[in-house]
Amino acid sequence: MKYIDEYRDGRLAKDIARQISEEVRPDVNYHFMEFCGGHTHAISRYGLEDLLPENVRMIHGPGCPVCVLPIGRLDAAIALAQRPEVTLCTYGDLMRVPGSNGSSLLKAKAAGADIRMVYSTLDALRIAEAEPHREVVFFAIGFETTTPPTALALRAAIDKGLENFSIYCNHVLTPAAIQTILASPEVAKLGTVKVDGFIGPAHVSTVIGTEPYDEFAENFRKPVVVAGFEPLDVIQAILMLVRQINEGRYVVENQYIRAVKPGGNRKAQAEVAEFFEQRESFEWRGLGDVPQGALRLREEYSHYDAEKRFGLVTPASKDNPACDCGAILRGVKRPTDCKLFGTACTPDTPMGSCMVSSEGACAAHWTYGRFREHAKTKEIERSVA
Amino acid sequence: MNIAVVKPTRRKLDLRNGRVDLSHGAGGRAMGQLIEDIFHTAFDNDWLRAGNDQSAFAVPAGRMVMTTDGYVVSPLFFPGGNIGSLAVHGTINDVAMSGAKPLYLSASFIIEEGFPLGDLAKIADTMGAASREAGVPIITGDTKVVERGKADGVFISTAGVGILPEGIDMRSNAARPGDCVIVSGSIGDHGVAVMSKRENLEFDTDILSDTASLHTLTAAMVAVGGPSIRLMRDPTRGGIAATLNEIAHQSSVGFRIDEEKIPLKPEVAAACEFLGLDPLNVANEGKLVAIVAPEAADAVLAAMLAHPLGQEAAMIGHVVEDPHCFVQMETSFGGGRIVDWLSGEQLPRIC
Numbered sequence: 096m097k098y099i100d101e102y103r104d105g106r107l108a109k110d111i112a113r114q115i116s117e118e119v120r121p122d123v124n125y126h127f128m129e130f131c132g133g134h135t136h137a138i139s140r141y142g143l144e145d146l147l148p149e150n151v152r153m154i155h156g157p158g159c160p161v162c163v164l165p166i167g168r169l170d171a172a173i174a175l176a177q178r179p180e181v182t183l184c185t186y187g188d189l190m191r192v193p194g195s196n197g198s199s200l201l202k203a204k205a206a207g208a209d210i211r212m213v214y215s216t217l218d219a220l221r222i223a224e225a226e227p228h229r230e231v232v233f234f235a236i237g238f239e240t241t242t243p244p245t246a247l248a249l250r251a252a253i254d255k256g257l258e259n260f261s262i263y264c265n266h267v268l269t270p271a272a273i274q275t276i277l278a279s280p281e282v283a284k285l286g287t288v289k290v291d292g293f294i295g296p297a298h299v300s301t302v303i304g305t306e307p308y309d310e311f312a313e314n315f316r317k318p319v320v321v322a323g324f325e326p327l328d329v330i331q332a333i334l335m336l337v338r339q340i341n342e343g344r345y346v347v348e349n350q351y352i353r354a355v356k357p358g359g360n361r362k363a364q365a366e367v368a369e370f371f372e373q374r375e376s377f378e379w380r381g382l383g384d385v386p387q388g389a390l391r392l393r394e395e396y397s398h399y400d401a402e403k404r405f406g407l408v409t410p411a412s413k414d415n416p417a418c419d420c421g422a423i424l425r426g427v428k429r430p431t432d433c434k435l436f437g438t439a440c441t442p443d444t445p446m447g448s449c450m451v452s453s454e455g456a457c458a459a460h461w462t463y464g465r466f467r468e469h470a471k472t473k474e475i476e477r478s479v480a
Numbered sequence: 481m482n483i484a485v486v487k488p489t490r491r492k493l494d495l496r497n498g499r500v501d502l503s504h505g506a507g508g509r510a511m512g513q514l515i516e517d518i519f520h521t522a523f524d525n526d527w528l529r530a531g532n533d534q535s536a537f538a539v540p541a542g543r544m545v546m547t548t549d550g551y552v553v554s555p556l557f558f559p560g561g562n563i564g565s566l567a568v569h570g571t572i573n574d575v576a577m578s579g580a581k582p583l584y585l586s587a588s589f590i591i592e593e594g595f596p597l598g599d600l601a602k603i604a605d606t607m608g609a610a611s612r613e614a615g616v617p618i619i620t621g622d623t624k625v626v627e628r629g630k631a632d633g634v635f636i637s638t639a640g641v642g643i644l645p646e647g648i649d650m651r652s653n654a655a656r657p658g659d660c661v662i663v664s665g666s667i668g669d670h671g672v673a674v675m676s677k678r679e680n681l682e683f684d685t686d687i688l689s690d691t692a693s694l695h696t697l698t699a700a701m702v703a704v705g706g707p708s709i710r711l712m713r714d715p716t717r718g719g720i721a722a723t724l725n726e727i728a729h730q731s732s733v734g735f736r737i738d739e740e741k742i743p744l745k746p747e748v749a750a751a752c753e754f755l756g757l758d759p760l761n762v763a764n765e766g767k768l769v770a771i772v773a774p775e776a777a778d779a780v781l782a783a784m785l786a787h788p789l790g791q792e793a794a795m796i797g798h799v800v801e802d803p804h805c806f807v808q809m810e811t812s813f814g815g816g817r818i819v820d821w822l823s824g825e826q827l828p829r830i831c
Contacts, residue, residue, distance in 0.1 A: 103813055104813075108813050108814050141811050141813040141815050142810075142813065142816040143813070145816055146814055214681065326813050442823035443823050462818065463818050464817065464818065465806075465818060466818050
């Protein structure tokens with residue numbers, strides 16, 4: 096724990112916060128997007144906003160794997176789990192995500208579908224080994240961080256000659272998503288979303304390195320600071336972004352040097368490349384179709400590809416029209432802008448995916464930060480009185 | 481004429497390899513033997529020896545409390561205890577949190593066919609030892625056996641009765657702005673100990689469950705605090721986060737607590753870190769949270785610190801006026817945040 100406590104030191108945080116306050120220009124508003132849900136969670140859980148000056152605003156990005164899974168893909172997984180021969184293995188986070196017509200994996204499980212919560216791909220593999228008569232499907236989601244374990248599970252399945260194991264692949268790619276956000280009309284043309292810089296992913300970058308961000312930092316002239324998920328990492332990254340803006344620079348910097356190398360983890364990359372290839376396009380909830388936004392299994396491994404093995408089709412499912420998850424994932428709206436936030440939609444009765452995962456912007460704000468609105472209202476009431 | 485009474489040989493229960501079968505719940509001799517050899521031996525007292533379906537006891541003057549609780553923990557055995565210790569401690573604590581002195585317990589067992597007799601004896605022995613140590617006898621009980629697959633090993637239900645001291649009337653809506661929040665020791669130990677033995681999740685830790693009867697601690701507190709102790713709770717499922725939120729809503733108040741003051745073992749913090757859990761949401765089985773009027777808080781805290789089960793007690797915050805009933809926490813990082821209930825069932829069957 097000592098290793099972690101060092102990155103949560105309140106006194107150091109106050110020092111960095113003071114430097115940020117001293118260095119921000121009063122006439123400039125700074126808008127930074129933290130791409131990852133891990134950062135969103137750290138910001139909310141440690142109350143980091145309280146340490147930042149008023150003109151530094153954090154915009155929560157789409158980097159929450161559960162949040163960006165389109166409803167159609169979830170509906171397809173639920174339909175798959177309802178087949179009598181199938182055992183669907185999934186991470187616990189996905190169980191409560193609402194699908195179409197009030198469905199969810201949790202409800203499908205209660206109705207008799209064989210859905211099992213696992214902690215890793217290897218747990219799914221063990222189930223496949225122990226129960227050779229079941230068709231065991233691993234519901235694979237996540238960014239570049241979770242793809243290498245899926246690749247390893249595939250390799251193990253092949254080595255063991257497991258014929259009853261397959262993957263429903265929903266692994267998505269981070270740089271493509273950041274590119275899409277920057278090229279979106281709201282950011283690029285309309286200016287409705289101001290993003291002056293990015294806090295780049297932590298764990299994702301341990302795999303892919305910092306190089307993949309160089310291109311859009313240059314093209315879109317936006318600074319990127321790759322940062323760890325501890326609160327001191329985040330606040331230090333904010334200081335580094337403020338400095339780049341003040342100095343008119345827009346390069347990729349690495350705050351997370353204790354874990355991230357420029358080239359990333361080549362071995363993991365090679366393992367992923369062996370089994371996966373880029374999809375031409377993939378729907379992200381909130382962002383729509385993202386070119387090269389996800390991975391699929393290579394043709395030669397189609398035997399392990401649940402989409403092919405079971406002839407899965409992704410139904411054209413629509414989000415609840417009142418739910419603003421899409422706009423929130425693009426940074427166009429804040430959680431509190433959504434009519435459902437805190438009324439019909441809470442972590443106990445989530446309507447949208449951003450309220451389900453603890454990394455989702457809505458869940459993080461509801462769970463840790465919702466006192467802020469009331470505190471502000473109180474202040475206004477007091478000043479009016 | 482001399483008629484010889486031939487007694488059939490009574491074979492001893494095979495505690496080494498034997499298993500519970502449906503005959504142990506069928507009301508015949510096998511059931512009688514199970515109750516006699518395992519439960520009566522372990523809980524031994526005059527009431528059980530009398531062999532009635534109920535037990536009579538003298539009722540002291542004054543107000544009594546009664547509580548009941550079911551135990552379904554998985555796994556049944558965990559570092560620091562087993563389902564039997566929980567079934568005794570948990571119910572004693574539910575009585576004690578009212579400020580009452582626990583007097584008697586009942587115990588009811590639902591056992592799955594095939595459950596090892598040796599494990600059942602171990603659990604019963606633990607219960608007997610816990611109840612003797614607490615001075616709260618188990619005076620009546622029941623046994624049922626269900627078919628394999630219809631339960632998970634053994635489920636235990638215990639009820640408890642106790643007597644309230646004169647003038648003590650704790651209520652869940654009694655917290656007032658300005659009151660102090662005291663916790664009796666380090667949080668999250670039980671939940672982490674149980675999780676460390678969960679299938680698919682096993683990890684090495686030295687953490688033991690904190691399972692304990694708290695009635696002597698509460699008695700020491702009530703002796704110095706009396707009615708200035710507004711209410712007490714044992715933060716089991718959902719941890720102190722759930723307890724404080726419950727009290728906030730029942731009393732229509734808010735809380736301000738300070739993360740740095742909450743006692744937390746480094747090993748528990750580390751385990752929570754890699755499991756992605758907040759220790760504030762993790763279950764305890766031998767801790768209490770007390771809401772105490774400010775003028776009595778120091779004396780109550782001192783009484784707790786002087787008791788073996790309260791040596792790490794700490795004042796962690798206070799009650800504030802808040803129509804939204806938020807539990808707010810100053811983080812050790814320096815920012816503020818809400819401490820919320822846990823959503824969904826992250827940790828099923830923790831007690």
